[in-house]
Amino acid sequence: MDLITDSIVVGLTEHAPLILAAMGFALIYRLTGLINVAYSETITLGAYLGMWINTTFDLDFYTILIPTGILAGVLSVATYFAVFRPAKRRNVGGLEMIIISFGLSIFLRHGLQFVFGYPVRFFNVPPPDTIFVLGVGVSSFRLLAVASVFILALGLFWFIQKTSYGLQTRALASDEDLAQVSGIRPLAVTVLIWFLAGVAGGLAGAFYGVGSAAAPLLGWRQFLFILLVVLVGGAKNIGGVIIAGAVTAITLAAMTLQFGQVLYAQLVLIVVFVIILKVRHTRAVAAGGV
């Protein structure tokens, strides 16, 4: 029983940034169908920006989250205008688009080292308060990450299901040409989605960064799991992504607590998720869906 409780509390609080980042990634994936490898650098950037604002302006961790999220969102939009929009206008193919995003990821990852320096950088924050949840001690930063997931999830649900921009987003994701004929302004919706995705990625990065350090590979180390969570959860449905993310988080924590080795837990999850993708695809083919 202890293992289950511990796994749920530790998993959800420790891996809340993963769910947050997966939600942001899913937004772009749903809208454009693009596997944006450079999204991992939005996460890294969030960690670096948070650290920079924290150490330069001597602001506490809670205060830096707002400017960090906004700046990460703006930079996410900037990558759209600088790279992905021109590439789309040139009719670059789907596979080539992924390779372009891979190139952008590498460029940004190493460019950040020129801006912020080569050594890993640390936040300057006092030790967080410890709050006991179901008998398990959790830092206030981690609880804030969980709260951010809830707020963003509710906000996204409301945005996509209840607002006219959400309706436009769904229409654009289904059929861009038809959406344009219907009078939808694709640019405004697209910019909004890239911004929101950037905010989610940036906040995830800040939460990761304050728990460890701002380092060049921070986002890339999470990318495979973000991708797995989104593909297994189903990008059409943010709820599915949250559930897949939560299951991933709890399973990682349970296996780590049981075997004392997080890497084995990751290995098992990678294998299981790839098998799920394969089985799901095989069933879809058998059912005539592909």
Add this chain to the structure above:
Amino acid sequence: MNLAWLDAFLVYGLFFVVMIVGLALLLHLQLGLARIANFGAVGFWGLGMYAFGVLFIQVDWPFSEVWAFLISMAFGTLVAGVAGLAIGWVIADLDTDGVMVATLGFATCVWIVATTEQDLTGGALGLGGLGFPYDIGSVKANETLWLVILIAVVALILFYVSRVHKAPYGRMLISIGDNEHLARSLGKQSFRRKMWLFAGSSAAMGLLGAIFGVMERFLDTGNLGISITLAAIVALVVGGTTRVWGAVVGAAATIAVFEILIQSYIPFPQAWYGQAIPVLRQMAFGAALILVLMFRPHGILGQMRRDKLMRRTHGG
């Protein structure tokens, strides 16, 4: 043999460039012709290196070192090939997203096993004890001969790839890459063809990994990062993903510039070589991928000759 004229950096730089040419040629078969988005090439390369190294070092061989070396190298190649067959089965009918996840996931699994199984692999500390299966005098002479052997292996791969382009098998791979549904409706067994192509090219990647391990004389998990895959993709994309010589031209225009020209012949301040130049190299590679795919998507060499011929004949 007097090799005083030969710079040790040049030998290692050339070795690295030729190895990337080999990897990019194999990636050309997968990604350039059959459009299999293998982002985990380093996994098969690393698996070959570790399977070879672990068997060679950890087993108390009852016969001569040369035989142990050759058997271990064959084992490394075989293990990478079997892994390629398994992953090939998984990805042969998946879309690009699924292929990317499975290949990236495989590379991550190889890194995890190499890191955690310390008794076998040495873990993050690495494992020494590898060496050349001969001794012809100095270290430089041994390394130069190993470079020549690598060049011979890569020349064989190049020859095979050029034969594939001229053979019906190559045309079938291109048709599967261009429109798999159409190829299947014409009776082509795309699943099986892709799976065996992936297995064969993965085995060759494993062989290249084993050869690299010998040159390094050390198994290091640091080599299992994204850099090797990146270098191979950059060489292929810059040279031209669909052209036989694309990998060679691309590697000469990118990898060789940093690994040979800048490392050995351009006198940058010494301090730059530690961090600034490796970081700049990766930035340049990333920028090259973006710029080439946006402004010259078929790379330096352009489209396949057959595509040009078809355009001239049929218009469009």
